Structures are given as C-alpha cells and as structure tokens.
Amino acid sequence: MNRPLAPSRAHAYALISVGLAISFFTATLCGAWSAATYRLPLSFLYGQSFDWVAICLLASIVLAGLALWKTLQRLITGERLARPLAPLRHAFTVLVLGWLAFLEFAQPFQRLHFEMALGLFGGAWALACLFEVRDAKRTPRILRALDLALFSLCVATVTAESGLRAYAFLQPSPLFVLTGSGPDETIRRFRNKPGEMRFGFPCNSRGYYDQEFFRANQTQDDQLLISIGDSFSVGAVPHALHYTTVLEELTGNTVYNMGVAGIGPPEYASLVALEAAPLKPKGILVSIFIGNDLDVLDVRSEQPDPRLRSWWQSDQVFLFVLPQRLARIRKEGERLVNAGKAQNALPHVVDQDAAAMTAAYPWTADPLLEEASLSEAAFMRLETARALSAYTATPESLELVYRSIQDAKRAAGDIPLYVLLIPDEFQVEDEIWDAVSQQFNQPPQRDRPQTILKAWLRDQKIPYLDLLPVMRAATPLKDGRRHLYHLRDTHWNARGNRLAAESIADFLR
Amino acid sequence: MSYPLVMGSDWQIKAAVEHSLKLSALALACLVFHGCTRSEHSWTADLTDPDPYVRSLASIGLGLQAPRDAAPAIPVLLETIDRSELGLQRPAAELINYLGVAHTDQLLQILATEEFMTEDRRGAILNALVTAGAKAAGPIVRCLQGPGRAQAGDLGDALLLIGEPAVPAISELAASPDEPSLQHFAIFLLARLGQKARASLPILKAALDSPDPGVRQIARQAIELVDPESEAKIDTGVR
Numbered sequence: 001m002n003r004p005l006a007p008s009r010a011h012a013y014a015l016i017s018v019g020l021a022i023s024f025f026t027a028t029l030c031g032a033w034s035a036a037t038y039r040l041p042l043s044f045l046y047g048q049s050f051d052w053v054a055i056c057l058l059a060s061i062v063l064a065g066l067a068l069w070k071t072l073q074r075l076i077t078g079e080r081l082a083r084p085l086a087p088l089r090h091a092f093t094v095l096v097l098g099w100l101a102f103l104e105f106a107q108p109f110q111r112l113h114f115e116m117a118l119g120l121f122g123g124a125w126a127l128a129c130l131f132e133v134r135d136a137k138r139t140p141r142i143l144r145a146l147d148l149a150l151f152s153l154c155v156a157t158v159t160a161e162s163g164l165r166a167y168a169f170l171q172p173s174p175l176f177v178l179t180g181s182g183p184d185e186t187i188r189r190f191r192n193k194p195g196e197m198r199f200g201f202p203c204n205s206r207g208y209y210d211q212e213f214f215r216a217n218q219t220q221d222d223q224l225l226i227s228i229g230d231s232f233s234v235g236a237v238p239h240a241l242h243y244t245t246v247l248e249e250l251t252g253n254t255v256y257n258m259g260v261a262g263i264g265p266p267e268y269a270s271l272v273a274l275e276a277a278p279l280k281p282k283g284i285l286v287s288i289f290i291g292n293d294l295d296v297l298d299v300r301s302e303q304p305d306p307r308l309r310s311w312w313q314s315d316q317v318f319l320f321v322l323p324q325r326l327a328r329i330r331k332e333g334e335r336l337v338n339a340g341k342a343q344n345a346l347p348h349v350v351d352q353d354a355a356a357m358t359a360a361y362p363w364t365a366d367p368l369l370e371e372a373s374l375s376e377a378a379f380m381r382l383e384t385a386r387a388l389s390a391y392t393a394t395p396e397s398l399e400l401v402y403r404s405i406q407d408a409k410r411a412a413g414d415i416p417l418y419v420l421l422i423p424d425e426f427q428v429e430d431e432i433w434d435a436v437s438q439q440f441n442q443p444p445q446r447d448r449p450q451t452i453l454k455a456w457l458r459d460q461k462i463p464y465l466d467l468l469p470v471m472r473a474a475t476p477l478k479d480g481r482r483h484l485y486h487l488r489d490t491h492w493n494a495r496g497n498r499l500a501a502e503s504i505a506d507f508l509r
Numbered sequence: 510m511s512y513p514l515v516m517g518s519d520w521q522i523k524a525a526v527e528h529s530l531k532l533s534a535l536a537l538a539c540l541v542f543h544g545c546t547r548s549e550h551s552w553t554a555d556l557t558d559p560d561p562y563v564r565s566l567a568s569i570g571l572g573l574q575a576p577r578d579a580a581p582a583i584p585v586l587l588e589t590i591d592r593s594e595l596g597l598q599r600p601a602a603e604l605i606n607y608l609g610v611a612h613t614d615q616l617l618q619i620l621a622t623e624e625f626m627t628e629d630r631r632g633a634i635l636n637a638l639v640t641a642g643a644k645a646a647g648p649i650v651r652c653l654q655g656p657g658r659a660q661a662g663d664l665g666d667a668l669l670l671i672g673e674p675a676v677p678a679i680s681e682l683a684a685s686p687d688e689p690s691l692q693h694f695a696i697f698l699l700a701r702l703g704q705k706a707r708a709s710l711p712i713l714k715a716a717l718d719s720p721d722p723g724v725r726q727i728a729r730q731a732i733e734l735v736d737p738e739s740e741a742k743i744d745t746g747v748r
Contacts (some may be wrong), residue, residue, distance in 0.1 A: 188593075378659070384626065
C-alpha cells in the first residue's frame with residue numbers, strides 16, 4: 001500500500017509533471033513547425049520516411065495535448081498517481097532511448113532533425129504518461145518490469161558515456177581521439193578506387209597508390225613507416241619513382257604510401273587514427289603542403305550548436321566511436337604481415353623497373369621533355385592564389401592545422417609522428433616567385449609559412465623536416481630552373497621525388 | 510488520498526478540457542496552413558542562413574517550388590555538392606539536373622568562370638546541360654565562342670552526349686569561317702557524331718572550300734564518317 005505523501009511533496013511532483021507536460025507539448029509544436037516549414041525539401045530528400053515522421057509529429061501533438069490536459073486536471077483535482085515520479089522517469093527513459101535512436105538513424109546531426117526528434121520524444125513521453133494510473137495494482141506486472149528494465153538500461157548508458165568522457169579527459173589516449181565523420185566522408189569521396197591504374201600500377205584494395213598494406217610484424221627487422229598526405233602522396237610519377245618507393249630502396253625498410261588527393265590536415269589526423277596507427281608502424285610521416293594545406297575550411301567552426309553536437313552527433317559519442325574503432329584494430333590485427341614483401345593481387349600493366357619506366361615515360365628521365373598539365377595563364381593564377389593564401393596565414397588562422405596535427409599526434413600514441421613540410425613551387429623556382437610576389441604590396445619573406453609552422457612544431461616537440469632549403473639548394477638544369485616539379489602541374493616530378501626521398505632518408509637516420 | 514490544489518467544479522474542469530482540445534486543434538490547423546504556404550521570399554532569405562544545412566534545404570525548396578526563379582539557389586546547390594559533411598551531394602546534383610533547362614546560361618557562366626572547381630561540381634553542371642538537351646546546345650555553342658573556350662573539352666563532350674539534337678547548333682559553328690579553330694572543333698564534333706550529323710552534310714561540303722587547310726582536311730574526314738556514300742560520290746566525281 002502506498003504511503004500518503006505530504007502535501008508539499010505531492011504539490012512538487014504535480015508541478016514537475018505539469019512542467020514536463022508543458023515542455024514536451026511545446027517541443028511537439030516546435031518539431032511540427034520545423035517539419036511544416038521545410039516540408040518541401042525534406043519530402044524531396046527523404047520521401048515516404050518524412051511522411052511518416054510528419055504523421056507521427058501530428059499524432060505527438062494530439063498525445064502531448066491530451067497528456068497536458070490530464071496533468072492539469074490532476075493538478076486541479078489533486079488526484080495522485082500510483083507512481084508520482086513516473087512522468088520524470090518516463091522523461092529520462094524517453095530522452096535516453098531517443099538519444100540512442102537519433103545517434104543511429106538521424107545522422108549527421110542537424111538542428112532541424114533534432115527539433116523534429118524532440119517533438120517525437122514529446123509524443124512518446126505523452127503516450128507513456130497516459131498509461132499511468134492511480135492504482136498501482138492495475139498496472140500489469142510486465143509493464144512495470146519493462147519500465148524498470150528500460151530505466152536501468154538508460155541509467156547505465158548515460159553513466160557509461162559520462163564515464164568514458166571523464167576518463168578520456170583525465171587519461172588521454174589514441175583510442176579516444178575524435179576526428180569526426182566529416183574527414184572520413186572527404187577521404188571516402190576522394191580516395192582512388194581499388195585497382196585503379198596509375199602509370200601502369202594498380203592502386204591497392206584500400207585505394208592507395210601502393211602495394212597491399214599489412215600490419216607490421218613486431219618480430220621483423222623491417223621498420224615500417226607510413227607516409228600520409230594529399231596529391232603529393234598520390235604523386236604524378238610512376239610508382240617506382242615515387243618518393244615513398246625510393247625511400248624504401250634507400251633505407252631498406254617498408255614505407256606505405258597513404259595518399260588521397262584533395263584532402264587536408266583534418267583528414268590526415270583521421271587517417272592516422274583510423275588506418276595508420278592500427279597497422280602498428282614504427283613511425284608516421286604526415287606531409288603538410290604549404291600551397292593549400294594552410295587554407296583549409298574549418299567545417300566544424302561553421303557548424304552551429306557545438307554543445308548539442310557533442311552529445312547528438314555519433315562521431316562525438318564514445319559509445320558509438322569506440323566499438324567501431326576497436327573492431328577496426330581487431331581487423332588489422334588479423335591481417336598479419338607476410339614473410340617477405342607483400343605483393344599486389346593485380347598484375348602491373350607497365351613493368352616497374354627503371355629502364356622500362358624511362359621507355360614508357362621518357363619525361364621521367366628528362367624533365368625538359370615534360371608536357372604541361374595547365375596553361376601558363378591558369379598555372380600562374382593557381383600559384384598566385386596559393387601564394388596569397390599561404391602568405392596571409394597567421395598563427396591564429398592556422399588553428400585548424402595545429403589542432404589537426406595535435407589530433408594526429410594523440411591518435412598516433414606511442415608511435416613517433418614526424419611532419420614533412422612540402423614547399424610550393426613558387427617558393428622553389430625564382431621565376432615563379434618573381435611573378436607571384438608582385439601581387440603583394442611588399443614581397444613577403446619567402447619561407448614565412450614554414451617559419452610560423454616550425455616555431456609551433458618546435459614548441460610542441462614534434463620532429464619535422466622542412467624541404468624548402470633542400471629544394472632551393474638543388475642544382476638548376478641548363479635552362480636555369482631547378483625542375484623539381486612537373487611542368488605547370490604543381491606536383492613533384494621524378495627528380496623532385498628522388499630529392500625528397502633522399503632528404504627524408506637522411507632525416508630519419 | 511488526494512490533495513486538491515485548486516478547488517474546481519465539474520463544469521470548470523469540463524471547460525478546461527474543451528479549451529485544451531480546441532487549442533490543440535488550432536495549433537494543428539496553423540501548422541498545416543504554414544506548411545502549405547512558404548513563400549519564395551522566405552526560401553531566398555534562408556539562402557544566406559549561417560547554418561549550411563538550412564541553406565541547402567532552402568536551395569532545394571526554392572528549386573522545387575519555383576524552378577524558373579531558382580537562380581539564387583544554384584550557387585548554394587553547387588556548394589552543397591562539395592560539402593560532404595551534409596550528406597546531400599546526390600540530391601543537390603539531381604536538383605541541378607532538374608533546373609538545368611531553365612538556367613543553362615547561369616550554369617555555363619559558372620563553368621566558364623570558375624576555373625578550379627571540383628570534379629563533382631563540374632560533373633553536375635555538365636550532366637544538367639546534357640539533360641537540358643537541345644535547349645542547351647545553342648547556349649553551349651555561344652559559350653564556346655566566348656568565355657567558355659578554355660572549357661572546350663568539357664563543353665564538346667556535353668554536345669556529343671546531347672547528340673543529334675545538338676547538330677543544328679554545332680553546324681552553325683561549323684559554318685562560321687571567322688574563327689577557324691572553332692570551326693575546326695565544330696567539324697570535329699560533327700565527325701564524332703557520325704551518321705547522326707547527316708543534317709550537317711551541306712555545311713561540311715561547304716567547308717571543303719575553306720581557305721584553312723586544317724578545316725578542309727577535317728571536313729573531308731567528317732564527311733567520310735557522317736555519310737560514307739556521299740564521300741564515295743565525291744571520289745568518283747558524281748554529285
């Protein structure tokens with residue numbers, strides 16, 4: 001038998017119920033309003049699914065209205081529920097279960113989706129409350145058991161996520177680095193297709209311009225290094241002449257080339273966390289290209305509601321991120337390194353030996369035979385735009401680059417992380433520098449971006465290699481140019497790749 | 510045990526119930542009305558919302574509700590194609606395709622002026638031009654004669670994909686002797702179209718008399734491909 005409640009406590013519970021009822025009713029109205037406002041595009045995007053959501057929202061308004069009416073009626077008449085705290089408990093359960101469902105089915109987070117989801121939560125809460133009765137004996141036992149089980153599950157879930165966040169804050173670990181799903185999407189979009197041919201060499205099963213990757217065998221002497229970068233890592237030369245392949249020849253160690261064209265620092269951090277670190281290399285080399293890696297759009301800063309996102313976007317919730325990450329690490333662990341070099345499954349179309357390369361691609365041996373990729377005008381426009389971007393960068397505007405490198409370092413954990421600074425061609429070739437520097441009122445210091453970055457890297461104690469002095473010291477060819485970059489292409493040619501490989505080999509020694 | 514907080518009679522409670530239900534019904538009616546009547550001005554205003562998702566939805570809404578007045582939406586749709594984090598690339602590309610017929614000139618202007626756009630964006634614009642079909646052929650050819658010259662490869666591919674409906678527009682270009690390089694390119698396109706470009710045969714034959722040797726040569730090759738029988742007649746002197 002229920003003990004009679006003190007009037008003040010009964011009053012408080014009743015007011016809580018009314019407060020919840022008003023809140024959820026308002027939420028249903030707001031959710032339905034948002035759905036109605038954007039009915040046309042949402043219907044186009046989601047088709048029948050949106051129609052169902054709209055119907056559920058309308059039903060939620062009715063249910064929430066009824067729940068509000070019943071709650072007000074109880075307040076007026078002084079009627080008491082068998083379980084006075086049931087509305088509060090239902091609110092907690094609905095919000096937590098709704099949160100999990102939102103993380104699973106309504107990603108990526110958008111405020112509009114969140115508002116509609118809150119409306120649905122209001123309807124679910126109202127439905128749960130409408131089943132509450134005055135006499136506890138009238139509630140079927142199974143419903144009470146279900147209520148208790150769900151509530152316990154929700155408490156455990158919230159406790160687990162809160163606990164993980166606290167632990168991640170107190171004991172940072174590579175496992176807890178959150179890189180976001182945005183970089184993953186970008187990588188997926190720009191990654192080469194498995195088997196895609198480049199200069200007679202097929203990309204591996206992950207879409208990288210290299211042989212198959214396997215997790216490092218800790219007993220082997222081979223010191224696996226993974227190189228991460230953008231189109232410089234994808235390269236504009238045959239595989240045998242790529243700087244990672246040349247680096248393998250110079251050092252005798254395996255170097256995996258994880259290059260994806262069009263990506264930037266946030267994606268580098270994501271690759272370190274999700275693909276490089278699980279392979280357990282002896283080192284990770286992240287390449288920062290001065291030409292366009294300093295001017296990356298900080299998508300996260302443009303996204304509104306960062307506090308809401310930290311709980312309602314699945315790539316920010318440890319309960320969702322950790323299982324996927326652990327599964328990936330386990331999968332990599334199953335792919336052990338073979339004895340000897342890993343071989344590509346697909347045959348090469350063009351023999352990768354040096355003589356065959358020269359025969360197939362004569363410009364790899366003589367840069368003066370290179371054909372331009374861009375017109376002169378287009379090339380100068382591109383280089384000028386890059387120079388304007390690179391030389392107006394400040395330590396503040398480089399916040400995203402810094403944050404990404406820090407994320408990459410955390411994701412690497414105990415694996416040494418090195419940074420390679422790749423200069424743009426306008427910094428190396430005097431002729432191009434003379435042309436682009438005219439765009440400035442006062443020609444800037446030529447290595448200014450490197451100076452800013454190196455100061456920060458030293459401060460963070462991250463080893464780095466600046467290729468600008470090495471490249472500027474290269475002996476010019478007979479036409480006075482250094483010819484380290486493919487003609488009007490902005491990427492290294494065979495000569496540039498070799499010089500980079502030699503510098504990296506010296507650096508790693 | 511109950512503790513009434515407010516003493517009320519039955520009729521007061523009944524009145525409260527009726528008011529609550531009427532309020533819910535009114536709210537529902539307002540929502541339905543609101544959902545049916547969003548104005549183009551509202552969509553356009555949302556195109557500058559700080560939330561990129563709202564901007565994308567607004568561009569889709571404007572494009573669907575008022576395709577002919579959706580010019581302001583097109584740059585936002587192209588931006589949406591590049592924003593992977595929104596997950597709306599495909600719908601944005603579909604809508605660009607849908608709007609292509611009414612906004613061919615704008616799409617061509619963007620293609621000609623934005624030199625370094627992503628492949629996805631470029632692909633979406635070209636698909637839209639191809640979908641627009643014959644209506645886009647004339648503007649494409651005009652663009653080739655103007656700012657779109659640097660994009661001749663892509664525009665030529667679009668004309669080829671449009672196929673036979675593009676032949677009249679390409680033929681006009683092939684008939685203009687003022688710019689031999691463009692004339693050459695136009696005849697090349699007709700040659701690629703092969704027998705679909707039969708209607709251009711008189712223009713190709715006229716090009717055999719061009720003062721430019723390159724044009725004469727390509728015209729000859731084009732005639733071979735467009736109408737092999739006609740070429741045979743030329744060889745034997747039969748007309």
